[in-house]
Amino acid sequence: MATVLMQLIGNEYASALPLLQDVADSSQLATDKLEQGIRGRTNIDSTTRNQLIKSRCGQGVFRANVRLNEDRCRVTGVTDPTYLRASHIKPWKDSTDDEKLNGCNGLLLAPHVDHLFDKGKISFADDGHLIISDKLDRDLLFRWGIGENLNVGSFNNEQAKFLAYHRGSVLKH
Structure with a gap:
């Protein structure tokens, strides 16, 4: 994920690669657990489940982007x-x-x-x-x-x- 982000944002942010990798590694575990929990819910329909999963993935990207500016x-x-x-x-x-x-x-x-x-x-x-x-x-x-x-x-x-x-x-x- 971090490498793809680097390709998108350019070489001038090369120093951010280790930070992005740390964020990706640490948040991937939490994201996987959340996604498992959402997929296991029976009280919501499949469309809602998929929307929740997509929004969680977007939150991870947003958090990584914020960490490029804020520490x-x-x-x-x-x-x-x-x-x-x-x-x-x-x-x-x-x-x-x-x-x-x-x-x-x-x-x-x-x-x-x-x-x-x-x-x-x-x-x-x-x-x-x-x-x-x-x-x-x-x-x-x-x-x-x-x-x-x-x-x-x-x-x-x-x-x-x-x-x-x-x-x-x-x-x-």
């Missing part, structure tokens, strides 16, 4: 991929097919940060400053150790385009 949760600093979610910046339901797999449309986030981001309770400025929704109880951030004046580092131009969408359409005002 940690920008908020918590956690680097172990076991504890990180590949979160779409522009929600999957609103994205084109290309955007759904585009690594710049994603962040690696710890689960609690991912929840806040997906629900529009937080977002980020292009320069990395944390934006907090008026709808979020700031005491929650304090309890989770997330500083209100946090800067997570600037984003690249393509990520900034997706973040503009997130701020305009997902962030609760």
Whole structure:
């Protein structure tokens, strides 16, 4: 899988090959188990089963693409991929097919940060400053150790385009 991705994205990303191979190897086991579980379900029809399997495969590609840009949760600093979610910046339901797999449309986030981001309770400025929704109880951030004046580092131009969408359409005002 990693070799095919390399052929698609070009030689300038050759240094990413070991990372892609690690992702492919570690996630393949989990993907196989999930696929087995989905195939074994009797409470859903075959069309739904096939759609679930395809979406899981796409999630693996998306996660690998996100890891080309991100190596940690920008908020918590956690680097172990076991504890990180590949979160779409522009929600999957609103994205084109290309955007759904585009690594710049994603962040690696710890689960609690991912929840806040997906629900529009937080977002980020292009320069990395944390934006907090008026709808979020700031005491929650304090309890989770997330500083209100946090800067997570600037984003690249393509990520900034997706973040503009997130701020305009997902962030609760």
